Amino acid sequence: xxxxxxxxxxxxxxxxRVVDEAVITLKHVSGSAIxxxxxxxxxxxxxxxxxxxxxxxGFLHHxxxxxxxxxxxxxxxxxxxxxxxxxxxxxxxTAALHTSDVYLVSPIHxxxxxxxxxxxxxxxxxxxxxxxxxxxPDSVDIFTEGFSSPGIRLVEGGELNxxxxxxxxxxxxxxxxxxxxxxxxxxxxxxxxxRMLALIGKYGYETVDEACSTLIDQSEKLLRERLRELPDGTxxxxxxxxxxxxTYKVVLSMTKDGDELTFDFTGSSPQxxxxxxxTRWASxxxxxxxxxxxxxxxITWNDGVVRPIxxxxxxxxxxxCKRPAPVSVATVGAIQSVNNAACSTIxxxxxASDKYAKExxxxxxxxxxxxxxxGRNQHGGEAIGIFTxxxxxxxxxxxxxxxxxxxxxxxxxxxxxxxxxxxxxTFPIRYLFRRRMxxxxxxxxxxxxxxxxxxxxxxxxxDGGLNYVISGKGVDFPMSDGLSGGYPGAPxxxxxxxxxxxxxxxxxxxxxxxxxxxxxxxxRETVTWGVYPLMGDDCLYxxxxxxxxxxxxxxxxxxxxxxxxxxGVVSAKAAREVYGVVLSGADVDTAATAVRRKAMLEERxxxxxxx
Amino acid sequence: xxxxxSRALVLVDGKDGAEIHCAxxxxxxxxxxxxxxxxxxxxxxxxxxxxxxxYTAGExxxxxRFSCPKCGNLLDTExxxxxxxFLDDIVVVKPNGAPRRKNTTHEx
Numbered sequence: 001x002x003x004x005x006x007x008x009x010x011x012x013x014x015x016x017r018v019v020d021e022a023v024i025t026l027k028h029v030s031g032s033a034i035x036x037x038x039x040x041x042x043x044x045x046x047x048x049x050x051x052x053x054x055x056x057x058g059f060l061h062h063x064x065x066x067x068x069x070x071x072x073x074x075x076x077x078x079x080x081x082x083x084x085x086x087x088x089x090x091x092x093x094t095a096a097l098h099t100s101d102v103y104l105v106s107p108i109h110x111x112x113x114x115x116x117x118x119x120x121x122x123x124x125x126x127x128x129x130x131x132x133x134x135x136x137p138d139s140v141d142i143f144t145e146g147f148s149s150p151g152i153r154l155v156e157g158g159e160l161n162x163x164x165x166x167x168x169x170x171x172x173x174x175x176x177x178x179x180x181x182x183x184x185x186x187x188x189x190x191x192x193x194x195r196m197l198a199l200i201g202k203y204g205y206e207t208v209d210e211a212c213s214t215l216i217d218q219s220e221k222l223l224r225e226r227l228r229e230l231p232d233g234t235x236x237x238x239x240x241x242x243x244x245x246x247t248y249k250v251v252l253s254m255t256k257d258g259d260e261l262t263f264d265f266t267g268s269s270p271q272x273x274x275x276x277x278x279t280r281w282a283s284x285x286x287x288x289x290x291x292x293x294x295x296x297x298x299i300t301w302n303d304g305v306v307r308p309i310x311x312x313x314x315x316x317x318x319x320x321c322k323r324p325a326p327v328s329v330a331t332v333g334a335i336q337s338v339n340n341a342a343c344s345t346i347x348x349x350x351x352a353s354d355k356y357a358k359e360x361x362x363x364x365x366x367x368x369x370x371x372x373x374x375g376r377n378q379h380g381g382e383a384i385g386i387f388t389x390x391x392x393x394x395x396x397x398x399x400x401x402x403x404x405x406x407x408x409x410x411x412x413x414x415x416x417x418x419x420x421x422x423x424x425x426t427f428p429i430r431y432l433f434r435r436r437m438x439x440x441x442x443x444x445x446x447x448x449x450x451x452x453x454x455x456x457x458x459x460x461x462x463d464g465g466l467n468y469v470i471s472g473k474g475v476d477f478p479m480s481d482g483l484s485g486g487y488p489g490a491p492x493x494x495x496x497x498x499x500x501x502x503x504x505x506x507x508x509x510x511x512x513x514x515x516x517x518x519x520x521x522x523x524r525e526t527v528t529w530g531v532y533p534l535m536g537d538d539c540l541y542x543x544x545x546x547x548x549x550x551x552x553x554x555x556x557x558x559x560x561x562x563x564x565x566x567x568g569v570v571s572a573k574a575a576r577e578v579y580g581v582v583l584s585g586a587d588v589d590t591a592a593t594a595v596r597r598k599a600m601l602e603e604r605x606x607x608x609x610x611x
Numbered sequence: 612x613x614x615x616x617s618r619a620l621v622l623v624d625g626k627d628g629a630e631i632h633c634a635x636x637x638x639x640x641x642x643x644x645x646x647x648x649x650x651x652x653x654x655x656x657x658x659x660x661x662x663x664x665x666y667t668a669g670e671x672x673x674x675x676r677f678s679c680p681k682c683g684n685l686l687d688t689e690x691x692x693x694x695x696x697f698l699d700d701i702v703v704v705k706p707n708g709a710p711r712r713k714n715t716t717h718e719x
Contacts, residue, residue, distance in 0.1 A: 231614075231702050231703065232702070232703040233700070233701050233702040233703050234699070234700070234701045234703075235700045235701075236698040236699055236700060237698065238689070238690075238691070238695070238698060240672075240690070240692070247692075348617070348700055351615075351617050351618065352615060352616050352617060352702050353615065354614075354615050357615065357618075399618065437665055438663070438664065438665065439662060439663025439664050439665040439666070440663075440665040442662065443662050443663075445618075475667070475668075475669075476668055476669030476672060477668060477669065477672055477690060478658060478666070478668055478672075478690055479690075481688075481689070481690065482688050483617075484617045484618040484619050484686075484687065485618070485619055485676075485677075485684075485685035485686055485687055485688055486688065487661070487662045487674070487688055488658075488662075488674070488688070488690055490662060490663070490665035490666045490667075491665075491666065491667065491668045493667055543665065546665070550618075551618050551619075551685075552619070552684060552685035553685070554685065570663070571663050571664060573663065573664070574662065574663035574664075577663075578661075578662055578663065600683075601682070601683030602683065603683075604652060604654070604676070604678040604683035604685070605652065605678070605679075605680060605681065605682070605683045
């Protein structure tokens with residue numbers, strides 16, 4: 001039977017709205033900034049067999065992992081899944097990405113039969129790992145990364161298993177906030193279930209089921225058609241990442257052959273003793289995070305998109321680690337490196353097509369920094385929280401335009417950061433400044449979007465300050481790769497400025513109003529991995545990367561460079577040395593620019609051939 | 612007829628098969644269907660400071676700039692540690708020189 005296209009289209013859009021409303025519920029019930037300000041969340045719908053039906057927004061690398069979570073629950077609880085149940089799963093070696101991203105998956109029954117699943121996650125306030133907040137750089141194995149379950153029934157037949165909830169809350173810091181996180185996810189899944197049943201009630205189960213099946217087949221058909229339009233080939237990417245004092249790499253060769261795409265991570269580093277590793281399911285999700293928006297921007301994200309994709313990830317490597325390797329930093333570690341590598345290779349493949357070159361992009365914000373503050377706040381309570389600035393990102397340049405300054409990231413289409421005031425109201429800190437970072441966008445004919453810089457110090461803390469956990473991929477490597485000659489965006493930097501004694505009475509305390517890193521006196525220490533204090537008059541300075549650039553910087557319109565300089569996002573020095581643009585006051589010196597660019601081209605030509 | 616490989620490179624039918632040319636000046640970089648970077652001019656520079664004051668990367672980290680040896684057009688860049696192999700991007704060439712596009716039909 002061929003389905004009525006109008007009914008099909010209505011059901012398809014209703015499925016989108018089911019997810020949208022569930023996301024809104026999640027945000028409204030949750031009380032944590034990481035969820036409702038940073039949007040570190042995901043909600044999606046799944047078929048009765050656990051396959052992806054309707055991928056939602058949020059961090060997209062969870063879409064396929066949550067599908068595996070549903071399938072794992074189906075296997076574990078076979079014959080015992082009841083109406084009104086809600087299952088919790090957060091074991092990375094089963095399906096999740098790291099323990100603090102907790103999945104709650106809920107079966108949806110219609111007239112006694114399992115017809116679908118709703119799944120969601122938030123990064124919970126704490127999960128009881130060695131370090132507060134979930135990212136646990138001090139952990140050397142999964143056993144010290146907090147509560148971890150391969151599947152447990154949190155709600156049974158609509159009744160909360162309070163003993164299970166109490167056990168979980170007994171193992172975490174700030175249990176009241178974790179309880180709110182859990183309830184926000186239960187509420188989210190409840191809304192998704194009610195709306196799905198309303199949809200089935202209106203159109204009938206058979207019609208909705210057929211629409212869902214058709215939708216998945218349609219996505220597969222459309223993606224395969226798109227792949228056939230693109231040239232066959234192999235494109236490579238290499239992402240370096242640091243943990244403490246060690247360097248690792250994720251290596252990717254992506255091969256497009258006909259209507260299939262294979263991501264081969266052979267050559268990536270062996271798994272690390274540090275928690276930057278990721279599991280196989282995480283790598284799979286990691287490559288899909290850019291694939292969904294870049295190749296399927298007009299295709300529904302579901303299991304049909306998954307079918308033409310293959311992944312090779314050798315076991316025992318940083319992209320497919322073996323238990324009990326630590327993985328708590330994975331989402332800002334190897335998973336994001338997989339995101340970046342896949343974004344780069346997909347971008348290069350799209351650029352090789354006249355039809356699809358406009359969809360290509362340099363790599364966006366490629367280096368999350370996970371900085372979790374913890375300690376007593378100005379209200380006397382215990383607080384744990386991330387600097388949500390890491391979600392603010394920076395856009396990669398496109399083949400026709402600059403990247404968006406502070407423009408988010410590819411793997412999370414709705415990422416954003418909290419207002420300064422939100423953070424200052426919750427934590428005993430004060431922002432000295434927060435602004436766009438000059439020269440941080442990768443140079444190119446089209447410039448990568450710039451990232452930002454900011455500095456904070458303790459303020460009104462009952463304990464004289466607080467502490468923070470920092471992790472990520474380090475500061476030595478730029479990671480937002482450019483495209484077709486574009487430069488990579490500038491790397492991150494994290495600096496502990498020791499101001500001990502500088503602010504004592506009678507001494508210069510202008511630093512309390514410092515407007516830049518240069519105005520902060522005191523010894524500087526780079527911090528990338530571990531737990532550090534933020535006490536007294538010390539400051540923490542953080543800078544995050546820009547997006548990659550596109551094309552030759554010498555092809556950039558000189559007037560665009562002039563505007564960048566006037567806006568303060570490119571320095572006059574970089575304008576001259578990187579873009580070959582000479583300014584005279586606020587104007588372009590056209591003649592001097594022509595001479596300068598000619599000289600730079602001749603310098604390139606004088607280089608020896610590579611081999 | 613030229614076929615796009617990137618903004619900077621095109622695939623052109625030559626008398627001995629497909630060739631990769633600089634899109635700006637037409638200089639032959641190398642044979643089609645093979646890695647092209649060995650035919651480019653390459654310069655490795657420390658990435659520290661290379662794009663302006665925000666580039667405070669590690670001392671050993673390099674930016675490789677691949678340029679057309681004839682006109683200087685910047686063809687590609689990559690980040691590398693010393694001694695790392697080039698990243699090779701290869702667009703497959705059909706026997707007649709065109710980029711290969713399969714017309715397979717997926718069997719469900």
